[in-house]
Amino acid sequence: MLNEVMFYLFGAMILTFSVLTVTTRRILRAAVYLLFVLISTAGLYFSLNYNFLAAVQLTVYAGGIVVLIIFSILLTSHLSERAVMAPLKQSIFSALATLAGATLTLMTILRFSFVPNTGVDPQLNITDIGNSMVSYNRDGYALPFEVISVLLLAAMIGAIVVAKKERKLKE
Amino acid sequence: MADYTYTLLIPLIPLFVFLLLGLTGHKMKPLVAGLIGSTGLGISAILSYATAFKYFIGSHVAGAGYASIKGFEVSWLHLTDKLTIHLGVLIDPISVMMLVVITTVSLMVHIYSIGYMKGDPGFYRFFSFLSLFSFSMLGLVLATNIFQMYIFWELVGVSSFLLIGYYYEKPSAVAASKKAFIVTRFADLGFLIGILMLSFNTGTFDFQTLTDPHGPAIASAGGAAFMGLSVLTWSLIFIFIGGAGKSAMFPFHIWLPDAMEGPTPVSALIHAATMVVAGVYLVARLFPVYALGAPDALMVVAWVGGFSSIFAAVIACTQTDIKRVLAFSTMSQIGYMMLSLGVSGYGGEEGLGFMASNFHLFTHAMFKALLFLGAGAVIHAVHTNEIGGMGNLRKHLPITHITFLIACVTIAGIPPFSAFFSKDEILVAAFHSNKLLFAIEYIVAGLTAFYMFRLYYGIFWGKNTQYHHTPHESPLVMTIPLMILAFGSVFAGFIPFHALVTSDGLPFESKIDWLIAIPSVLIGVLGIVVATVMYKKENPLPDKVAGTFKHLYKWAYHKFYWDEIYLFVTRKIIYRYISEPIAWFDRHVIDATMNGIAGITQYSAYAIKGLQSGKLQQYGFVFVSGTIILVLIFVYLV
Amino acid sequence: MIQNIPLSYYLVISTFMFFIGIYGFLTRRNLITMLMSIELILNSVNINFVAFNRYLYPQQLQGHFFMLIVIAVAAAEAAVAIAIIINIYRNFKSIDVENVDEMKY
Numbered sequence: 001m002l003n004e005v006m007f008y009l010f011g012a013m014i015l016t017f018s019v020l021t022v023t024t025r026r027i028l029r030a031a032v033y034l035l036f037v038l039i040s041t042a043g044l045y046f047s048l049n050y051n052f053l054a055a056v057q058l059t060v061y062a063g064g065i066v067v068l069i070i071f072s073i074l075l076t077s078h079l080s081e082r083a084v085m086a087p088l089k090q091s092i093f094s095a096l097a098t099l100a101g102a103t104l105t106l107m108t109i110l111r112f113s114f115v116p117n118t119g120v121d122p123q124l125n126i127t128d129i130g131n132s133m134v135s136y137n138r139d140g141y142a143l144p145f146e147v148i149s150v151l152l153l154a155a156m157i158g159a160i161v162v163a164k165k166e167r168k169l170k171e
Numbered sequence: 172m173a174d175y176t177y178t179l180l181i182p183l184i185p186l187f188v189f190l191l192l193g194l195t196g197h198k199m200k201p202l203v204a205g206l207i208g209s210t211g212l213g214i215s216a217i218l219s220y221a222t223a224f225k226y227f228i229g230s231h232v233a234g235a236g237y238a239s240i241k242g243f244e245v246s247w248l249h250l251t252d253k254l255t256i257h258l259g260v261l262i263d264p265i266s267v268m269m270l271v272v273i274t275t276v277s278l279m280v281h282i283y284s285i286g287y288m289k290g291d292p293g294f295y296r297f298f299s300f301l302s303l304f305s306f307s308m309l310g311l312v313l314a315t316n317i318f319q320m321y322i323f324w325e326l327v328g329v330s331s332f333l334l335i336g337y338y339y340e341k342p343s344a345v346a347a348s349k350k351a352f353i354v355t356r357f358a359d360l361g362f363l364i365g366i367l368m369l370s371f372n373t374g375t376f377d378f379q380t381l382t383d384p385h386g387p388a389i390a391s392a393g394g395a396a397f398m399g400l401s402v403l404t405w406s407l408i409f410i411f412i413g414g415a416g417k418s419a420m421f422p423f424h425i426w427l428p429d430a431m432e433g434p435t436p437v438s439a440l441i442h443a444a445t446m447v448v449a450g451v452y453l454v455a456r457l458f459p460v461y462a463l464g465a466p467d468a469l470m471v472v473a474w475v476g477g478f479s480s481i482f483a484a485v486i487a488c489t490q491t492d493i494k495r496v497l498a499f500s501t502m503s504q505i506g507y508m509m510l511s512l513g514v515s516g517y518g519g520e521e522g523l524g525f526m527a528s529n530f531h532l533f534t535h536a537m538f539k540a541l542l543f544l545g546a547g548a549v550i551h552a553v554h555t556n557e558i559g560g561m562g563n564l565r566k567h568l569p570i571t572h573i574t575f576l577i578a579c580v581t582i583a584g585i586p587p588f589s590a591f592f593s594k595d596e597i598l599v600a601a602f603h604s605n606k607l608l609f610a611i612e613y614i615v616a617g618l619t620a621f622y623m624f625r626l627y628y629g630i631f632w633g634k635n636t637q638y639h640h641t642p643h644e645s646p647l648v649m650t651i652p653l654m655i656l657a658f659g660s661v662f663a664g665f666i667p668f669h670a671l672v673t674s675d676g677l678p679f680e681s682k683i684d685w686l687i688a689i690p691s692v693l694i695g696v697l698g699i700v701v702a703t704v705m706y707k708k709e710n711p712l713p714d715k716v717a718g719t720f721k722h723l724y725k726w727a728y729h730k731f732y733w734d735e736i737y738l739f740v741t742r743k744i745i746y747r748y749i750s751e752p753i754a755w756f757d758r759h760v761i762d763a764t765m766n767g768i769a770g771i772t773q774y775s776a777y778a779i780k781g782l783q784s785g786k787l788q789q790y791g792f793v794f795v796s797g798t799i800i801l802v803l804i805f806v807y808l809v
Numbered sequence: 810m811i812q813n814i815p816l817s818y819y820l821v822i823s824t825f826m827f828f829i830g831i832y833g834f835l836t837r838r839n840l841i842t843m844l845m846s847i848e849l850i851l852n853s854v855n856i857n858f859v860a861f862n863r864y865l866y867p868q869q870l871q872g873h874f875f876m877l878i879v880i881a882v883a884a885a886e887a888a889v890a891i892a893i894i895i896n897i898y899r900n901f902k903s904i905d906v907e908n909v910d911e912m913k914y
Binding site: 003004007011014015018019021022027030031034037038041044045048049050052053056057060061064065068069071072073075076077083084085086090091094095097098099101102105106109110114116117128129132133139141144148151152154155156158159160162163165 | 813814815816817818819820821822824825826827828829830831832833835836837838839841842844845846848849852855856859860863864865866867869870873874876877878880881882883884885886887888889891892893894895896898899904905
């Protein structure tokens with residue numbers, strides 16, 4: 001029962017704050033709404049009994065990325081600024097396309113009946129996840145782990161190179 | 172068989188000199204450039220003389236004929252197994268004779284030019300062009316196959332163009348060079364067609380194979396293909412069109428008088444002694460094919476030559492520009508040579524005309540170069556080309572006077588000067604073949620003597636013209652070539668051509684036929700006497716004669732209006748009714764199609780470039796809608 | 810306990826989130842807001858992964874790791890995108906997407 005309440009609460013928060021994120025005219029508020037969306041998502045993960053994922057969601061997404069975004073907002077915008085909205089025509093057409101896409105997707109999803117696996121409730125602990133991550137046996141994820149670490153390194157170097165001030169060419 | 176590989180150097184030395192002078196000449200002193208040019212050609216001349224000595228005397232076995240030898244040959248373009256183009260050196264009597272003629276005259280002209288062109292700003296350019304011309308001409312006569320000959324033939328045309336247009340600041344010189352190039356190029360089209368027909372038919376370019384009496388060319392003679400003549404005849408007529416263009420035969424003669432816009436040494440070299448006889452050489456080179464395979468084509472050669480000779484002789488009597496008189500005289504004499512080839516048969520006594528033609532070519536080169544160089548000396552002294560601006564120059568220019576007189580007597584055919592012998596042989600050959608042509612040649616002989624002495628008296632006798640500054644004799648560097656050529660004019664007649672240059676390589680006996688020779692001499696003398704009466708002292712007789720034959724005089728003076736006819740045909744007919752519609756078609760159909768395609772491309776580019784708007788959200792919108800549509804189609808509709 | 814909530818509910822939530830993100834991407838002019846919309850899209854995908862993992866293959870960890878990878882990619886993407894946005898701001902004095910069209914045509 002508590003689970004259901006939590007689910008509906010978090011679902012409602014996710015939807016509300018998602019809409020607010022893309023509609024508010026104040027950009028810093030948009031960032032804060034996004035933070036709420038991400039936290040609500042973490043709540044969903046908790047309710048699914050995936051504590052590790054919820055923790056990652058909170059630390060990396062809510063803690064890392066949103067802070068990054070807020071920093072860049074402060075670097076590039078004035079807080080008093082109101083965002084320029086898109087022309088009405090563009091908004092209408094985008095809304096139509098979005099609605100069409102959503103309808104299509106929902107129709108597809110709802111027509112399909114998923115059969116949940118109602119076996120035992122798995123008791124996951126972080127040790128299993130960690131072992132699996134660095135294992136190279138079957139069900140091991142060492143390779144994706146390495147790939148993603150290289151990707152992060154590349155992204156870090158790339159971000160520094162792109163963002164740093166170009167040195168003025170002197171003779 | 173003797174080794175003739177070194178003959179390769181004869182054309183290559185002038186080529187080297189051309190490159191040297193053309194690339195580095197502007198840094199040299201003029202005199203150095205002139206000396207380099209003359210030295211290079213001098214070496215070529217010595218090699219040519221050595222070759223001639225070796226070929227005709229040194230390595231010749233008495234009693235045997237003169238063989239045709241390939242001194243050197245490489246395969247230049249290997250297109251297919253059947254179609255290969257060679258470059259090489261062919262040694263046979265006529266090519267050796269031409270080597271001697273070209274290098275001698277060219278050397279004389281080089282030396283003479285050092286004096287004549289003194290002070291000219293383009294001195295080195297002039298000498299490099301002269302060397303280029305010598306290279307092309309030597310390559311032409313040494314060609315082993317008809318395609319190589321065509322290559323050098325065009326090179327000769329180009330260098331002639333460059334030399335005629337040497338004074339490129341002068342509009343008339345530019346026009347003349349263009350005219351010469353276009354007219355000869357037009358005729359060369361015939362040559363090319365002829366080459367293609369001939370080689371397609373016989374499967375070879377090679378002269379030795381073509382002229383072999385038992386070879387494929389002559390074997391293919393039979394059969395009428397078009398208008399009653401065989402393919403071989405037609406191809407030879409086309410080839411002769413090319414030769415007629417270079418040799419200024421009627422009706423391609425119009426470029427030659429205008430070509431006198433070039434410097435006088437050029438006229439001597441190109442338009443008297445060497446290039447214009449290329450046509451004669453071409454027919455002589457292919458002579459066995461003409462004589463044995465296509466007598467009809469040979470008749471065309473004879474009649475074109477005969478008509479050109481009298482046509483030019485009549486015009487020459489009325490011209491007042493001394494170089495133009497000489498130009499028409501050249502045309503007339505080349506007509507002689509063509510006629511002589513035309514009436515000749517193949518082998519032995521029958522080949523008298525062939526021998527006579529080459530003989531006359533040889534002597535003509537000597538005396539005509541002398542005449543031109545003498546005229547150049549006169550022009551150099553009085554700074555005009557017009558006969559009216561001269562007169563009584565014999566005291567001022569004694570050496571020029573004597574040598575010019577020798578040349579005039581020679582061309583008039585007075586014994587024992589060289590042209591008497593060669594002309595006599597031509598007349599004999601014509602007499603045995605065609606009486607009408609023979610009669611024409613008698614008349615031409617008289618006219619020749621008349622107009623040459625008209626010129627001579629006009630320049631050196633006649634009225635006492637007042638000159639701005641006293642004319643003076645040319646420097647030694649100019650008079651020595653005159654004397655050498657005069658020597659050649661006098662004694663070249665004693666070379667036993669009938670033992671050396673014959674149609675089939677075998678010597679035959681030839682003696683002077685006095686029954687024909689004496690009347691021809693008398694006619695020559697008559698021409699001289701008439702000219703003496705009319706022009707030696709200033710008197711009203713010439714005008715009276717001109718008045719009597721008013722129309723003929725006027726027509727001849729205007730060269731029978733051939734230039735005007737050509738202009739009419741090109742401007743009024745070809746330009747208006749052919750070129751302009753073609754130009755219209757080109758502009759409004761071909762160009763318009765291309766422009767239309769370009770326009771449509773541009774228009775559609777403008778129309779669709781909005782798609783590349785750079786607006787990220789537009790791209791995103793298109794992407795999302797496209798994805799939705801594709802999902803709709805593939806998930807629900809298919 | 811989770812049987813009370815069908816899997817489809819999670820999917821419906823993620824679908825809405827996804828299309829809200831798309832709507833934001835298509836209509837917001839500010840580049841940073843567009844970036845936030847992309848984060849929404851990525852997050853909705855994560856919900857899907859996790860929900861499928863939980864409901865259909867509870868013994869396995871694929872969903873976990875996909876989600877972790879997506880988060881890492883999102884972090885990398887955010888870092889690079891923000892670097893680019895700062896660079897654009899330096900060059901154009903604006904981060905409005907409409908102004909960044911120098912390279913068109």
